[in-house]
Amino acid sequence: MEDGGGAQEQMQEDGGGAQGVVPRVQIPSAGHSPYPASMALDRDAVMHIAKLARVALSDEEIELFRTQLSEIIGHFDVLDAIDTEGVEPTAQILPLHNVFAPDVARPSLPPEEVLDLAPLTDDGYLRVRAVLE
Secondary structure: OEEEHHHHHHHHHOOOOOOOOOOOOOOOOOOOOOOOOOOOOHHHHHHHHHHHHHOOOOHHHHHHHHHHHHHHHHHHHHOOOOOOOOOOOOOOOOOOEEEEEEOOOOOOHHHHHHHOOOEEOOEEEEOOOOOOO
């Protein structure tokens, strides 16, 4: 497998790239996936994704990512081909249980005691600072 770092090395040598962009990493070259890319992304889609991620890409990287992202989407075709007839949909593989104590009614503090604990009171009510201006 090739290291696929040619585009990154080229941009690092000539100082290419945008300011504030995440440092470049070695990316394996495309073409190693056994799965077909049923939905081939075009250049505009890759540039849109890069813009959303705020990542500057060279022309070589756009082509590399176009191929790689198309292959990733091809993996979903493999999953789509799996027979899931009779399999219950689930969001959790482990049973959920409540970790909170049961909500049981119990006597509350008398109003006088609560007012005695409050830093500010006004005519039998708790007084708080204004929240809205």
